[in-house]
Amino acid sequence: MVEEFKVGVIGAGYVGLVTGACLAQIGHRVTCVDRDEDRVAQLSAGRVPIYEPGLEEMVVRNARRGTLFFTGPGGLREVVRAADVVFIAVDTPQGEDGSADLSNVAAVAKSIGSVLAAAPREKPLLIVNKSTVPVGSGDYVSMLVCDGIDEAGGAGEPAEFRVVSNPEFLREGNALYDSLFPDRIVLGADSREALEAMRSLYDPIIAQSFPTDLDPRPKVSVPLVVTDLASAEMIKYAANAFLATKISFINEVSNLCELVGADVANVAAGIGLDERIGPRFLGAGVGWGGSCFPKDVAALRSVAREYDYEPVLLDATVAVNERQRRRVISKLQHDLHTLKGKRIALLGLAFKPNTDDLREAPSLRIAGELDSLGARVVGYDPVAGKAAARLSPGLRVVFDPYEALAGAHAAVVVTEWEEVRNLDLERAASLMDDPGLLVDGRNTLDPDAVRAAGLLYRGFGR
Structure with missing residues (x-):
């Protein structure tokens, strides 16, 4: 009992x-x-x-x-x-x-x-x-x-x-x-x-x-x-800092994969079979956000500096993550050139699926950058849409992914909601400006299926 x-x-x-x-x-x-x-x-x-x-x-x-x-x-x-x-x-x-x-x-x-x-x-x-x-x-x-x-x-x-x-x-x-x-x-x-x-x-x-x-x-x-008390407190910070570092590591590898012609999905699968590494948190894309990783990594860096210690690896973890947001913009500019007046659809706004949490969400940073470059930004999320509209004045929010895609010159997969993973790609292509560009920020869609539907596909490390 x-x-x-x-x-x-x-x-x-x-x-x-x-x-x-x-x-x-x-x-x-x-x-x-x-x-x-x-x-x-x-x-x-x-x-x-x-x-x-x-x-x-x-x-x-x-x-x-x-x-x-x-x-x-x-x-x-x-x-x-x-x-x-x-x-x-x-x-x-x-x-x-x-x-x-x-x-x-x-x-x-x-x-x-x-x-x-x-x-x-x-x-x-x-x-x-x-x-x-x-x-x-x-x-x-x-x-x-x-x-x-x-x-x-x-x-x-x-x-x-x-x-x-x-x-x-x-x-x-x-x-x-x-x-x-x-x-x-x-x-x-x-x-x-x-x-x-x-x-x-x-x-x-x-x-x-x-x-x-x-x-x-x-x-x-x-x-x-x-x-003891101190070790228990450190376990929490060390766990989240390690996971954030693991994601930044695979993102660094994904950028190298693009340069040398390798596929980061195959690389991640290959190294993830090593029991010392494991397969989780090896998804390349726009990087980590949310309420825990950014705050906990920042707090651990702050503690280190209280003791006059420079946490070089943690600093690099954050720098790589910040760069991943900017790479979304670079990929859009590569194919669309100027973004002024272009309609860009952000598919998924919460920092991850199955939550309405927008704290440190990549979508908000990307929307802000696009707005500053003159793009017309429209976002879709099945749960976090209303809150995102309040937090990002330059973002127009809709509650149907196909409404977001209508007339869009490009779409960016930011959060891999089931509704996004299961998009009718041919319908998406028929709605978007021809040829529509799809930047897969989570490497969650099948590139061949996207291209077969008539869309340009740009992933991370693929």
Whole structure:
């Protein structure tokens, strides 16, 4: 039988909401706290304000069975007092210097301290950093909780709480799967007692003993990595920085492939069979974006420079990624020459499929560049279109890919949505200016099929 924990999750954004829903799913009693009252009202009514496959259904199901609740900032005190474990899952936006802004984390930590001062506990509260935070943040949170206790007039006894680092490794569009069937769970703490409690919290996932509709169950058990606070915090940054570097590496290779006449798809398949390399994250194209890779790589570079260390490889990773955006423009200019007055269709606007996230999306950078060069830019996305129109004034958004293609001199595949992968290429060719140019920014279409339909094909490294 699952040991039930009372869990508070502070921050009901992407990470907090997924964390709360999945912990409720495996049998814990979870209350999510968010300062946005409108968001709380939507979630309490069963409406999820972000797009993530399966999340709304999971939220509704667990709210109905009485394991998942939502409250505004006024409920923070009650949640902290009742909880065995409190997750901090607030935003840590990127500062101007690339470092992580911890002001939201700091405010939450001090608020938790003020509650602890007013209501002594029988056993220590576990305070879990789920937000992506730089190395040293565990000690920083401990200090701020103590400050909150002192300012509220408490004794400031550090024994009343323990801080744990438990970084998330969620892929947007696959977040529920990654939470329930993760590659690993990472726990960092200086307290054996805290680590054992967290092991119990996650035991249904570690043992894969919770009920699931997936058949067969994809994992027998989940590896648990137990380490110190600093190492757990570094694992998160190192993982994302490595993946970003792997993508930039294959993009560098793809540019060389174009020069020497090789096909990067064949090269990636060949090197990916090496177990030391692996096949994932070897897709050449317009590069990486989103909420994690850019922010985490920037934060790690910032940490390095705090210690007067130049992270040359990470700097090159970012430089290659920036260049990939510009290569889209170069490919368009190569065939269309001037872009002034040309209609360019961007197919897909979110930074990846199955999400509405536009943070650091390549589409917005490309749209801005095209607009500055005098092109008429029209974009299609099945989910993120309205938000993209607000963020990019020079972008006209439509909600049918063929409407975007009508009269276009060129189209750029930016996000490999299913609707884009399965385009009727002959219909596309009949709608576009003759001869239509298709720049495949994700190498997701069959070049021979594109050419057979009467379109010019330009991929990356092909």
